[in-house]
Amino acid sequence: MGNADYEQLLRGASLRVTRPRVAVLGAVTEHAHADTETILGAVRERLPDVSHQAVYDSLAALSAAGIVRRIQPSGSVARYETRVGDNHHHVVCRSCGRISDVDCAVGHAPCLTASDDNGFVVDEAEIIYWGTCPQCQAAQLEN
Amino acid sequence: MGNADYEQLLRGASLRVTRPRVAVLGAVTEHAHADTETILGAVRERLPDVSHQAVYDSLAALSAAGIVRRIQPSGSVARYETRVGDNHHHVVCRSCGRISDVDCAVGHAPCLTASDDNGFVVDEAEIIYWGTCPQCQAAQLEN
DNA sequence: GCCCGTTTCTTGACTCATTCAAGATTTCGC
DNA sequence: GCGAAATCTTGAATGAGTCAAGAAACGGGC
Numbered sequence: 001m002g003n004a005d006y007e008q009l010l011r012g013a014s015l016r017v018t019r020p021r022v023a024v025l026g027a028v029t030e031h032a033h034a035d036t037e038t039i040l041g042a043v044r045e046r047l048p049d050v051s052h053q054a055v056y057d058s059l060a061a062l063s064a065a066g067i068v069r070r071i072q073p074s075g076s077v078a079r080y081e082t083r084v085g086d087n088h089h090h091v092v093c094r095s096c097g098r099i100s101d102v103d104c105a106v107g108h109a110p111c112l113t114a115s116d117d118n119g120f121v122v123d124e125a126e127i128i129y130w131g132t133c134p135q136c137q138a139a140q141l142e143n
Numbered sequence: 144m145g146n147a148d149y150e151q152l153l154r155g156a157s158l159r160v161t162r163p164r165v166a167v168l169g170a171v172t173e174h175a176h177a178d179t180e181t182i183l184g185a186v187r188e189r190l191p192d193v194s195h196q197a198v199y200d201s202l203a204a205l206s207a208a209g210i211v212r213r214i215q216p217s218g219s220v221a222r223y224e225t226r227v228g229d230n231h232h233h234v235v236c237r238s239c240g241r242i243s244d245v246d247c248a249v250g251h252a253p254c255l256t257a258s259d260d261n262g263f264v265v266d267e268a269e270i271i272y273w274g275t276c277p278q279c280q281a282a283q284l285e286n
Numbered sequence: 287g288c289c290c291g292t293t294t295c296t297t298g299a300c301t302c303a304t305t306c307a308a309g310a311t312t313t314c315g316c
Numbered sequence: 317g318c319g320a321a322a323t324c325t326t327g328a329a330t331g332a333g334t335c336a337a338g339a340a341a342c343g344g345g346c
Binding site: 051 | 295
């Protein structure tokens with residue numbers, strides 16, 4: 001994706017096209033599951049003088065528009081990704097925090113139907129699988 | 144549940160029985176989904192002089208032992224509950240943050256099997272349903 | 287292409303949940 | 317009861333994220 005594509009995305013969501021936003025969108029696309037600090041670093045490779053606030057604001061605007069998704073497993077800082085709306089989920093490593101994508105096993109939005117929703121109107125089901133990543137499994141065997 | 148039961152639980156998990164831990168366990172049992180501050184307040188009704196650190200330590204010990212579960216939806220502080228090991232999940236209200244329990248629709252641990260786990264060894268599937276609670280639905284209709 | 291109202295960005299201070307550290311106290315097997 | 321190890325108290329520190337005020341940039345309309 002080039003900057004032109006990012007601009008398209010922004011305009012399509014009725015968002016103003018600003019340099020920080022384009023750079024943030026690029027950074028999130030290139031660094032899936034990156035935390036805010038990583039994104040800030042990546043953005044500053046293109047725009048050395050962006051403020052961290054601009055990055056926070058951009059991420060919030062992009063999330064609200066549904067262009068990026070914010071994920072935050074327990075014990076982790078906020079992370080972002082651009083794969084949205086395809087009903088995929090995440091596996092998180094308990095020991096190193098690594099995150100991987102997992103496509104939904106059962107077709108489309110299977111878990112969206114709770115047995116008893118207590119009167120809540122549910123619009124999204126978020127699934128996080130907890131476990132151990134291959135690297136940490138290997139590391140544990142060595143000890 | 145009385146204190147004797149809590150002590151049993153602690154001993155059963157090979158944890159030392161201390162007054163802060165018993166009080167914390169009681170507070171979490173009585174206030175499902177409470178955040179740390181609420182728990183601290185509840186604990187201090189019994190033990191006025193506990194330090195916040197003791198509460199943090201107790202919660203960490205109880206979580207590690209599997210007696211309480213820590214949940215932390217995006218944008219929320221850490222919350223705790225004592226219903227563990229029964230494969231139930233949560234609905235979180237996007238506007239007020241209220242949390243309700245949801246029993247798993249499909250029997251036991253259905254979503255535990257990811258289609259492609261990327262080599263991760265998965266031991267738990269955590270599901271969070273996002274939506275709007277009855278109260279907030281009513282409030283929105285009024286506006 | 288330029289103007290102007292609105293949105294967004296910069297700067298810098300601030301909040302607050304959580305963690306860290308050192309020393310005092312408590313627990314529990316013996 | 318005794319002593320080693322775990323736990324608690326006290327108090328300071330960390331750090332992701334937020335708030336606020338003014339400056340700059342965006343883009344619709346001329």
